[in-house]
Amino acid sequence: AQTVTQSQPEMSVQEAETVTLSCTYDTSESDYYLFWYKQPPSRQMILVIRQEAYKQQNATENRFSVNFQKAAKSFSLKISDSQLGDAAMYFCAYLIGEWGSQGNLIFGKGTKLSVKP
Amino acid sequence: GAGVSQSPRYKVAKRGQDVALRCDPISGHVSLFWYQQALGQGPEFLTYFQNEAQLDKSGLPSDRFFAERPEGSVSTLKIQRTQQEDSAVYLCASSGGDNEQFFGPGTRLTVL
Numbered sequence A: 001a002q003t004v005t006q007s008q009p010e011m012s013v014q015e016a017e018t019v020t021l022s023c024t025y026d027t028s029e030s031d032y033y034l035f036w037y038k039q040p041p042s043r044q045m046i047l048v049i050r051q052e053a054y055k056q057q058n059a060t061e062n063r064f065s066v067n068f069q070k071a072a073k074s075f076s077l078k079i080s081d082s083q084l085g086d087a088a089m090y091f092c093a094y095l096i097g098e099w100g101s102q103g104n105l106i107f108g109k110g111t112k113l114s115v116k117p
Numbered sequence B: 001g002a003g004v005s006q007s008p009r010y011k012v013a014k015r016g017q018d019v020a021l022r023c024d025p026i027s028g029h030v031s032l033f034w035y036q037q038a039l040g041q042g043p044e045f046l047t048y049f050q051n052e053a054q055l056d057k058s059g060l061p062s063d064r065f066f067a068e069r070p071e072g073s074v075s076t077l078k079i080q081r082t083q084q085e086d087s088a089v090y091l092c093a094s095s096g097g098d099n100e101q102f103f104g105p106g107t108r109l110t111v112l
Helices: none
Strands: A003-005 A010-014 A019-021 A024-026 A033-039 A046-052 A064-069 A074-079 A088-095 A105-107 A111-116 B005-007 B010-013 B019-024 B031-037 B044-050 B053-056 B065-068 B075-079 B088-095 B107-111
Touching (some): A033 A074, A046 A064
Antiparallel strands (some): A019 A074, A033 A046, A088 A105, B005 B019, B019 B075
16 A cells, blocks of 8 residues: 655744755555645645656655656755745655546645745 | 635534534535644644545544535534544545645644
8 A cells, every 4th residue: 555654743933044844655566646735724735746656756846846767766855045934844745646636635744844944 | 716725714512521622624625634733732633535535534533523514515614523632623624636735724622
């Protein structure tokens, strides 16, 4: 069974600095999707970035980028130029694809990110 | 609507009561998912619909949990004879087929 592990329950970063959140996963599949979701106190899950396993190039979305190491089954999120609005819970997720692209997500336990002004 | 909506946002139930949680997905989204998020944890999959067909209900924790989507749009998650361990945030997500799931704000259920 697929599993997702986030080993950092909490992280803190100074405003304008860079922080990296770690995520490892376990799967026997060769093609899959990985995601980072942000969940602020309002509870609304917001997609931050996604990576398709067959793509070797690391995904980037503005200040957010990933370091995808397929062989090591590692998928870390780097946030550059951290802003106060980045403070939230961050969840790493793996997409199960039994039905092609419409499988359910497996989430890690999350990392709570605090941003200090 | 512009996004996934859920109602109610908060629900307090006495142990043993039945509750119904509603999800309105993004218009046109074929896939709909329910997740349960316990305090301090990541969401866990409950069930999945493709249109009106419930294709996977392997995550439902007991036969007290029941979900439906009769017309392939709005979905209802029903919990019968609620127990304290059912207290959690229930998240609904919909997808239009490009692997991205759009989440609603969730319903926080507290069972006393």
